[in-house]
Amino acid sequence: MKERRQKLxxxxxxxxxxxxxxxxxxxxxxAGEKVxxxxxxxxGDIVDVEVYRNKHRYMFARVVHIHVPAETRIAPRCVHFGxxxxxxxxxxxxxxxxxxxxxxxxxxLVRLGKVECTEVRHALPAPEPYAYRNKLEFxxxxxxxxxxxxxxxxxxxEDAMVDGMEAGDTRVDGSGDVDSNKYRSRDVTxxxxxxxxxxxxxxxxxxxxxxxxxxxxxxxxxPLEGIEAGLVDVPKEWPNEITKRAGLGFHLPGxxxxxxxxxxxxxxxxxxxxxxxxxxxxxxxxxxxxxNQQTHEGFLRTVTLRNSSLGQWMVLVMVTxxxxxxxxxxxxxxxxxxxxxxxxxxxxxxxxxxxxxxxLPRVWKGPAHIEERLGDLNxxxxxxxxxxxxxxxxxxxxxxxxxxxxxxxxxxxxxxxSGTGTIGLFLARKASWVxxxxxxxxxxxxxxxxxxxxxxxxxxxxxxDLKNLLTEEFLSQHGRPSVLITDPPRSGMHPDVVxxxxxxxxxxxxxxxxxxxTQARDLEMMRDTYRVERYQPxxxxxxxxxxxxxxxxxxx
Numbered sequence: 388m389k390e391r392r393q394k395l396x397x398x399x400x401x402x403x404x405x406x407x408x409x410x411x412x413x414x415x416x417x418a419g420e421k422v423x424x425x426x427x428x429x430x431g432d433i434v435d436v437e438v439y440r441n442k443h444r445y446m447f448a449r450v451v452h453i454h455v456p457a458e459t460r461i462a463p464r465c466v467h468f469g470x471x472x473x474x475x476x477x478x479x480x481x482x483x484x485x486x487x488x489x490x491x492x493x494x495x496l497v498r499l500g501k502v503e504c505t506e507v508r509h510a511l512p513a514p515e516p517y518a519y520r521n522k523l524e525f526x527x528x529x530x531x532x533x534x535x536x537x538x539x540x541x542x543x544x545e546d547a548m549v550d551g552m553e554a555g556d557t558r559v560d561g562s563g564d565v566d567s568n569k570y571r572s573r574d575v576t577x578x579x580x581x582x583x584x585x586x587x588x589x590x591x592x593x594x595x596x597x598x599x600x601x602x603x604x605x606x607x608x609x610p611l612e613g614i615e616a617g618l619v620d621v622p623k624e625w626p627n628e629i630t631k632r633a634g635l636g637f638h639l640p641g642x643x644x645x646x647x648x649x650x651x652x653x654x655x656x657x658x659x660x661x662x663x664x665x666x667x668x669x670x671x672x673x674x675x676x677x678x679n680q681q682t683h684e685g686f687l688r689t690v691t692l693r694n695s696s697l698g699q700w701m702v703l704v705m706v707t708x709x710x711x712x713x714x715x716x717x718x719x720x721x722x723x724x725x726x727x728x729x730x731x732x733x734x735x736x737x738x739x740x741x742x743x744x745x746x747l748p749r750v751w752k753g754p755a756h757i758e759e760r761l762g763d764l765n766x767x768x769x770x771x772x773x774x775x776x777x778x779x780x781x782x783x784x785x786x787x788x789x790x791x792x793x794x795x796x797x798x799x800x801x802x803x804x805s806g807t808g809t810i811g812l813f814l815a816r817k818a819s820w821v822x823x824x825x826x827x828x829x830x831x832x833x834x835x836x837x838x839x840x841x842x843x844x845x846x847x848x849x850x851x852d853l854k855n856l857l858t859e860e861f862l863s864q865h866g867r868p869s870v871l872i873t874d875p876p877r878s879g880m881h882p883d884v885v886x887x888x889x890x891x892x893x894x895x896x897x898x899x900x901x902x903x904x905t906q907a908r909d910l911e912m913m914r915d916t917y918r919v920e921r922y923q924p925x926x927x928x929x930x931x932x933x934x935x936x937x938x939x940x941x942x943x
Contacts, residue, residue, distance in 0.1 A: 398438040398446075402454055405432040408487040410904075412475035412932030413447075423448055427469070429479055430487070431457025459483035464517070465653050470532075472640030473654065474930040485510045485926060488934035492903045492924040500907030502919045509924070511787075513780045516929035520654045520776050521694050521759075525663055526741070527670070527687040528646035529677035531634030633677050635667040635690060644680045654930070658725075659692045662702060665724060666690055669717055678707060686710065689741050693768060696778045699729040699757040703748060703770045709735050718751040729753050732770060743771050761785065764812055764841050772833050773806055777927045784899070784925050784935065785813045791921070791939045792897050794818035794870045801893075803857075803873040803884070808834025808848060810872055810899075815843045822865050823848040824856050854883040862891070871896045879905030882912070889916040896940040901927070903936050910938065918943050 400418050405428045407415040414428035416436075422445040425436055433455040436448035463469075463477035476484050488510040496502040513519055634648030648667075651660050670677070670687050678685035686706055693701040702721065706714060714733055721731055731752040734743065748755070748770045756767040759774065761782050768774050775781035788810055794800055794817045802811035805823030807830050815821045815838075823846065825831050831850040838846045847865070849856060871893040873880065879902065880888075888896070889912075896917060900906035903924075910919065917940040925935040 398441060399435065399451070400438065400448065401435045403434055403436050403448075405430050405434060405457070408491065408932070418446065420444075421446055425450060427478075429457040429460045429483075431455075431459060466650060467647070467652075470639075470647055471637055471649070473637060473652075475932055477930050481512070481516050481929065484929065485512055488926055488932070489924045491932075491934060492922070492936045495903035495907040496910070496919075496922065498907075499904060500910040500919075501914060502907070502910060502922075504922075508922065510926040510934055511783065511923060513777065513926050513929050514783075515779065517653045518656050519779065519929060521696075521774070521778050522692070522776050523652065523655050523659060524689055524691045525635050525649065526638060526646045526689050527677040527685070528634050528636075528648075529679060529685055530632050531636070532639060532645055532647040631671075633667075633671060635663060635670075635677075635687075655692065656694060658694070658700065658727075662692060662700075662721070662725060662728075663690060665721070666704065666717065669720055673713065673716065675713065683739055686713065688736060691770065693757060693770075695757050695759040695768065697758055697760060700725075700727065701730040701757045701768070701770070702728055702732070704733045705736050705741065706733065707735070707737055722752055729757050730755065734770070761809065762813065764809075764837075766807070766809070766837055767840065769833075771829060773827075773830055775809070775927070780925065780927050781809070784927070784937070785810055787923060787925070787937055788872060788897055788899060789813050789817070791937065792870050792872060792895060798870050799866050799868045801868040801871045803853060803871065803880075804875045805834060805848060806830050806874070808837050808846065810874060811846055811848075812838060812841060812843055814870075814872070815846045818870070819845070820866065821846040822868070824853055825850055826852060854881040857884055857887045867891065869894050872899065873897070874899040875905075877902040877905065880909050885909050885912045889913055892916060892942045894942050896942075898938045898940060900936050900938075901933065903934065906936060906938065910940075913940070916943060917941065 400423065403416040403418060403423060403425070405414045405416045405425060407430055409415040409424050413424040413426055414430060414432070416423045416425060416428070423436065423438070424445065425434070425448050427450040428434055428436075432450075432453055434450045435452040435454070437451050438446045438448045440447040459480040459482075460478055461480050463474075465471070465474060465477060468474060468477050479487070486507065486509055489507045492510075493504050493507045497504050634646055636647050636649030639645045639647055649663065675687050676685040678688040686708070688705040688707060690705070691701075691703040693703075704714075704717065718731060718733065721728065730750065732748045732750050732755070734746050734748040736746055738745070756769045756772075759766045759768055759778060761778065762785070766774065775784070792800070792814060794814050796817070796819055798818050800811070800814050800818045800821045802808075802814070802821060802823040805811050805825045808823055811821045811823040811834070823831075823834055825834065825848065828850040831848045834846075834848045838844070838848075868891075871888070871891070873888075873896070879900070898906060898910070910917075920939040920941050922936060922938045925937065927933070927935045
């Protein structure tokens with residue numbers, strides 16, 4: 388018989404001083420010679436943490452108790468904070484968020500880009516730190532993620548326990564005390580036990596005292612009889628199963644197959660909550676099955692909501708088959724209950740992924756798009772369109788790019804990674820000509836339509852891989868720009884593109900990035916050709932650790 392490997396107790400560090408913010412929104416402290424990356428902490432906190440990953444030079448840990456809360460720690464607004472991974476900084480004052488985002492950019496430029504920066508520039512604040520998103524996508528599930536309090540209140544069956552085992556960390560409120568009502572079920576398994584074994588097996592290998600210590604004091608009332616025998620009795624007053632397992636919400640961080648039901652989301656206008664909850668309730672009442680990512684069975688798949696600063700709303704419901712009675716029933720109910728929906732659509736998707744590629748959304752009510760306005764430009768946004776998810780802050784971003792690029796009527800402009808053409812169109816009326824280069828053909832088609840819609844005819848958009856497109860032959864055909872804008876994806880620019888920019892020696896280059904680390908990497912490769920004139924972080928995504936950064940470069 389194979390001997391069971393003994394599980395070692397997790398290391399605990401008491402009174403760790405949190406001094407900084409690090410990657411992925413984690414806080415940072417130092418324990419001796421090691422760096423400790425901490426989830427749920429804020430710079431200025433003094434906390435006890437439990438280490439769940441210990442490497443040679445660094446550790447990862449979670450807060451288990453706060454001795455002294457930082458002055459910038461606040462109570463998070465959302466009931467899902469600590470489980471949903473969308474807003475990791477809701478417990479951090481907004482002014483502090485702007486500082487730490489600016490410092491994130493500063494550190495990347497100095498350490499990775501070898502840029503001489505003397506002081507931290509705060510990120511440009513968003514006009515509204517909540518309700519700023521113009522798009523959210525919700526996933527349907529028939530086996531939603533259970534929080535610990537739901538499991539304790541309603542179930543002890545193995546089936547329900549399994550789906551609740553990795554739900555997240557303890558939630559900490561602004562008072563400095565661990566909120567015992569918000570313990571998540573991962574607390575049960577912090578000693579590294581197989582998280583698919585369920586709560587019973589997690590307790591099986593602990594003493595009663597250790598179980599209470601790890602799980603939390605609020606579990607003292609839970610019957611733990613039978614621990615020595617490896618069993619936990621099911622209280623008679625607890626039902627044997629949770630029947631309401633369906634949900635409509637977000638994927639847990641890093642888990643394509645696990646979905647938590649969302650009651651509220653403060654990142655979009657509250658009308659989105661009303662629509663999403665209505666669809667969820669309708670599906671419950673009409674006994675709709677929900678799509679299963681593993682078995683690829685179930686009817687309701689996703690719900691995508693979009694809105695614009697003009698007050699227009701789009702709702703797109705994705706289902707697996709053309710059950711017209713079911714679909715038409717929901718469409719009619721949405722039309723009657725939310726007459727202000729501008730564009731109501733549905734799409735039938737029999738594929739094994741949720742992308743719209745190759746699918747044709749069907750319009751039930753209104754046009755096939757909603758309208759957005761940035762500056763004096765109008766844009767049509769279809770279900771497939773890419774558009775900046777923070778419209779109001781996008782306006783400020785593009786204004787800054789236009790100010791720094793400062794094209795004249797004699798300047799030619801290249802817009803790399805041009806997407807649907809927003810930046811290029813912003814500059815076109817001030818320049819002689821604009822050429823946009825973009826990888827995705829669908830985005831280029833949107834860009835061409837946007838140009839025609841706004842009566843702009845000195846722009847030309849080309850689709851293709853930029854490392855293959857941007858050549859001397861391309862320059863001979865389209866002209867050499869005196870101004871260049873580049874706004875690559877998070878991975879940054881391909882080395883071949885960077886090398887070509889250095890050979891082009893463009894007089895003015897504006898680099899927009901949503902990832903300061905890869906931006907700094909690219910800047911370091913260009914430092915012998917271009918000099919950083921100025922930079923400005925911009926907060927496009929309040930309550931998260933993500934930050935946009937704009938850099939103006941001049942050819943040396």
